[in-house]
Amino acid sequence: MTRFTSATDDDREQMLAAVGARSIEELFADIPPNLRLKRPLELRDGLPEEQVHDELAELARRNVDAERESCFLGAGMYDHYVPAIVDSITQRSEFLTPYTPYQPEVSQGTLQVMFEFQTMISELTGLPVANASLYEGPSSVAAAAYLAKQHTGRSRIVVSRAVHPHSRETLATYAVGFGCEVVEVPLAGGATDADALAAAVDSDTAAVILQQPNFLGAVEDLERLAPIAKATGALLVTSVDALTLGVLRPPGEFGADIALGEGQMLGNRLDFGGPSFGFFAAREEYVRRMPGRIAGEALDADGRRGFVLTLQTREQHIRREKATSNICTSQALNATAGTIYLAWLGRQGIVEIGELMAKRTAYARKRLTQIEGVELLHSEPVVREFALRLSAPVDRVLDHCAMRGIAAGYALGHDYGELADGLLVAITERRSRADIDRLADALADALVRTAEPESAAVST
Amino acid sequence: MTRFTSATDDDREQMLAAVGARSIEELFADIPPNLRLKRPLELRDGLPEEQVHDELAELARRNVDAERESCFLGAGMYDHYVPAIVDSITQRSEFLTPYTPYQPEVSQGTLQVMFEFQTMISELTGLPVANASLYEGPSSVAAAAYLAKQHTGRSRIVVSRAVHPHSRETLATYAVGFGCEVVEVPLAGGATDADALAAAVDSDTAAVILQQPNFLGAVEDLERLAPIAKATGALLVTSVDALTLGVLRPPGEFGADIALGEGQMLGNRLDFGGPSFGFFAAREEYVRRMPGRIAGEALDADGRRGFVLTLQTREQHIRREKATSNICTSQALNATAGTIYLAWLGRQGIVEIGELMAKRTAYARKRLTQIEGVELLHSEPVVREFALRLSAPVDRVLDHCAMRGIAAGYALGHDYGELADGLLVAITERRSRADIDRLADALADALVRTAEPESAAVST
Amino acid sequence: MQRDRVVTIFERSRPGRRAAQLPALDVPDVALDELIPSNLLRSRPPVLPEISEPEIVRHYNRVSRRNFDLDTGFYPLGSCTMKHNPKVNERVAAFAGHARLHPLQAPQRAQGALELMWLLQQALGAICGLPHVSLQPSAGAHGELAGLLLTRAYHADRGERRHKVLTPDTAHGTNPATVTMAGYEAVKVATDGRGGIDIEDLRAKADSDVACLMLTNPNTLGLFDENIEQIAELVHGTGATLYYDGANLNAVMGISRPGDMGFDIVHVNLHKSFSQPHGGGGPGAGPIAVSDRIEPFLPRPQVVRRAPVNGGEPAYDLDHDRPRSIGRLRGFQGNFGVFVRSYAYILSLGGDGLKEASETAVLNANYLLARLKRGRAGSFLPVAFDRTCKHEFVLSGAPAKKKLGVSTLDIAKRLLDHGFHPPTVYFPLLVHEALMVEPTETETTETLDAFADAIDDILAEAEQDSAIAQSAPYTTPVRRLDEVGATRRPVLRQPL
């Protein structure tokens, strides 16, 4: 008997008797004998809880996390502080352990949070409708392309090279399935090349996908790009960083049809990349094509206000092969964390955090580019992340900084062959001026040392 | 406005208007002006949550806790594993945030847990009644002495020198107040000297206090000591380690009048010594003199089963200067943790953990005494803790072991001048055979090195 | 559960209140429009709530109490495996070494995380009987999509283009929905009299244009398809792949392996068989296990173990260099936090424990079914296919509807008043007025008995007065909601 089960030998006997079976094996008689596993699984024996704890603690210790070093890594996920109320509320079994609110009468908690979440996302993006979450950022980009294809009947997706590489790759993966050609618009400096965009968009273009701020941290000139993107009737899809939307003009105001994004920065842990959530907002006209759960207000039999899952005829469990998406289990608890985080941040906080990041980022950008061997990769406006060029091999510089307890940023060369000397540096409200100054020192030091011969450098 | 308050400037104005005051200061007009603090408190400015988190994390990092070293420290508190359900249940706001269950109709949760706790303590100790918790171990010893004094009208308390030094010191502190003489019975080897006990007990003796297992880890021969202790009508008070009561005969079966103890080992964190809880069980005849809250079953107006605080006429809020104790706020949440832990451990587990500790302790005792320079301090039977004599200065040995990531035990010399070479080593289910073997290696190594001249030793 | 009036967080908001306090500005102040052109700046802050910490806590605490949850009561939601979520999993997932690890941390500084993923891959491979695992998919449906994209890549690699994917009529909705998203045509296969695949129908449809057959086994009727070997042979004969929807893996862990049954691709719902809490609808994870011939196409990056260098520890790495890969399905490495919990779960149970879990799940289901059969459910809610079930079973409420006038929905709603979460209803579609009951292994016989009694009570009550069930529930935070009205005039956000 495991510690999670209750059937004692006595229980088993009594239950088998009630079933009319002589043995547990008999219950599996319908499995052809040669398909039955004749030996134990190749797994270790079960462990007491404390040993499970200790083994996981040992694995965790072998990771250098953002508690142990000063983390300037971003590129889609960011080391923001998750307030304690987020954990204490999401760990309540009432939110943690139920499933999708199929029975609204006993799921008003989850449903109300969804409704509040949708309202917040709608407010942030400046678009009237939002769903209750998707898996995460990049797959939401692919979902938007699918919507655009279904909606327009067109088969080209135009995507800026300044969109997150993971989003572009995911889009490409999905597009092979639903049958779309993906066309990439090059960069001009740090931003999307407007002329190339104009050239790329044609009458078979279902969607144009941009990112704000883009992967290199640049604030795209959406005022200029939006009309170009929409010129031929394509849907304008913007992938946005929700935490910048206290200061940046929301996509809805630029005429975006869909705004979506990664939700990790909203009260979710880094968790080595997941689970987090994707959000997805759109203009009214797309609501019946949106993927994912949507909560709506409803009245009960006594006229009391409540909430239900609504517009379910979009969904796989009703429409099956005609569904607008195959998504079922999504990321409700992560979106709940996002909701609590946004309530915590509040109307003032969302602006303040954007301003704080923008000002610290400006400081960091200036401070770091004063270092010999460091220059700006682009000079576009930025909010929370910016790109540099280093005069020494980026990976070696990163290793040097790591030895000093600093994750200095992300090497752009992983994704952009043409930017092999590029470093992407992210700033959050957790990275103080002192942290930035320490990064500057480490970077300066690393650049000097990595200029030295390898052997000497290694001995540090 | 702090982040925990809601009164905006507008709120304040509106509220002041309702009160009919012009300013907040006016509300403090009754404080004589020269008693008003004219300057800010000498405290730092308030910090954002994340900075509070970071500062506390930094302080925590400067402690070597049992997650970071192999901990053989015991002497009253032990590094047992606290199962995750204990935290997840006690962190539910329903248990965490209410106060003493003064309104039973909306406090059935707390009251039921108290009732279950009392039942478990009663079962463990073999005594019919238990209260719902006291502060912790040593002050519970003092509380028992106070009860004995009140009950018998006598004024001598006889305590074995094998009782925890903190208990003896606390007793001495309290006894000055309630006016009792405290008489100590010496050790004979590792246990209480039975003859000396017989000599110490007289007709003015209110209580005899023994500890099981005693501070040196020895299982006292209560069968022999109990009749001696009770010979003149004194109350026999035993301080017990609850986690040994799956294997050790319970105090109630030896005729103890009161059994009490420290509750930390029952699902409570080490927490550098607190908060934990004290438990207190007694024979029926003392129930109306017991200190602390007691829950009892009761029926409601509709005949439904419920629980209430009962026998409150013992308590300070009813009886004031005639109360049997001054205790008010106690350690309810810690006792709740204890209740969950005991439910988790269960009828089989309480025996198994005792047996596991006893067998590992036997192994460790044998293994360590094979080391050159280590010998048994006593050879009494032990369950989870035992005492050694070292041939080198204990503190230096401990420092050496600490450098190897091992807290080797507690130096008895702190409390027993005559045992300056004594080391007390504790075993829990967390200390594996491999840990014990590592301790043996470290100890052997330390004994060799501390025999060397100081300077050489330090360079390790 | 809380029955108070709905108040949203926005309705609790008052101008000027706040919970967040951010670090003070510690760098030179600059006007924002000196940094960013003002036409790209927001003119009016988004209307988020203004509320203090204590009030946020109270709000969500109160709201939470309007949920039914697994830690409070029985939740036999068929197909969802609502088993206990061990609390230690939450504890280990919260370690800073996991929770605050950046996904782009260099592999040499994330060895613990990569090893954990590798160990989980190994374990899932062993359980599924297939050698290669990708943890990337975010849920079951995502795993299905991966499976069909893998199928496409496999066929393409062999120079084939196939257009159809077969799914049984009992399939979960995600199966056909995925077929469409993956650019295939969904073709339904019929169910035979014993609740398995109708072999004749399959034979008729399994032609060379079929790319894949997606199957659940035990299927959504809770029945093991005894003909699985024949099915596999048939499907493989056409050159198609065989996909295993692992939602029902909880019935056969350590007992029978999909790989041995002949499946090429399997998805595993970590939020079902492997105890990840359901969170109100996620997060979950849908790792896939595949056979050798599918392996080259697995998503990128893949967690690999590199041979030890200089006799040291083996090194774990992310392999991006997979030229035939279908590519990424999402950002970063997958739902790592879910992997931690499920790996902890597997460690807790071990091989024997997993097997015992499946045995007990099946025993509990058969016991509950036997109990129900003996009562009024025997006549009013008969089991759809009268065989030994696996971890769940499907009842038909058609007789109850006809004879008593109470529908499956009515019975489900009335169960709420008895303090139980209802089973899955109206699925699978094949069964009229279906009630799909999955007790899981972590329930006691006492709970199963109480549930059977409640069903019996409800039917007995309906024999007397069907109106009671028809208007149930009565004791829940709200009563039946007007879903039709909600769809007709959708209110999807709060007007502010």
Next chain:
Amino acid sequence: MQRDRVVTIFERSRPGRRAAQLPALDVPDVALDELIPSNLLRSRPPVLPEISEPEIVRHYNRVSRRNFDLDTGFYPLGSCTMKHNPKVNERVAAFAGHARLHPLQAPQRAQGALELMWLLQQALGAICGLPHVSLQPSAGAHGELAGLLLTRAYHADRGERRHKVLTPDTAHGTNPATVTMAGYEAVKVATDGRGGIDIEDLRAKADSDVACLMLTNPNTLGLFDENIEQIAELVHGTGATLYYDGANLNAVMGISRPGDMGFDIVHVNLHKSFSQPHGGGGPGAGPIAVSDRIEPFLPRPQVVRRAPVNGGEPAYDLDHDRPRSIGRLRGFQGNFGVFVRSYAYILSLGGDGLKEASETAVLNANYLLARLKRGRAGSFLPVAFDRTCKHEFVLSGAPAKKKLGVSTLDIAKRLLDHGFHPPTVYFPLLVHEALMVEPTETETTETLDAFADAIDDILAEAEQDSAIAQSAPYTTPVRRLDEVGATRRPVLRQPL
């Protein structure tokens, strides 16, 4: 709240079930009676529950739902300062560096913990206006005992033996109870017409046999004693000490300091003013702050800061070498986990924030009082002393009882049906049918308004039909319980 039938954990127990799984025996097996004489061994295991983890979780989850809690609703329990408990405090207290630190760890390896304690001592000293602090006492009453033992030691040191301790008739029960435990005789001092100490009565009783006057200021009527300077002079004139029961410190933080008022010894309830959650009745902590002349007698050990060696960091230590100390009051160093939370709270608020907390606490109390006065409470529940109150106020239910036939208890019970925790009732004893209301600073005006409305509704209802309140509550998990019966035939444990 849950209204289901009571089932205890023992009643859920079934032979053979279990949750705990312990590490396997990894040392040679020996029979237990080879290690320990069999007459000292237990013959029959204690009857603890036998139950699996999922069932334990469900049990206590369900049981928990039968509690009213601060995170769900307003809890104006007078004298208890039920302010919000910041969640970050729980987070930082759980760090392994705190939670798994052994109390006997060598000071050089526990520097963080000792520094934290030292910083908390400093902060409490600053708030109290007294230079020396001991954190040892476990709660307020324990602090009181410490205070009287210090008083005794102080007098003894001067060769004096005094026998009496004065407490006002409004004093909390712990004050006189402590007096007795400390071996003194409790002498009551009367209250004057403004709710303060009756100076004449005090003068009459303050003779040279008085060891101490224990005072709460603001007192339990919520009123600041304006004559405190005169009182201090009078008491000090006799050579006695002046003890400050700090339960009401939440009214004056940063505004007025007990040390400046002339108090020699102060206890602070960390579970009141400093936000430690109340836990259903603890844990708390009752640190004491004292003046120079009391310092030599402080409990042992004391956390001290030693001057930096070689210009390094200062070292924190436990000083056991205090020859005039009263000794220990408990094991180890006190309720360290509580210190972590309260220190985090002080860091969160800072000096200004603490002052604002007190200001708002007082404003909220006066506002609520004003709101109540204006309604029916004005005539049926008049305030006992009509002055500006501090953080709380006391109403008298005597008129309601007389005119409406509803007692303070009835009103309290009826409040439960309105979703509020009642105020403290029947304390202080001085006030007939007392209702002691402490809203705290963390409540909104909306909540205060709603509470005032509820009181008004209850009184209005009682004007129509007093029987309703007399039999309240109706909506709680249980209704009024037979406390008399429970005392008469106590059932204090479950028979097994």
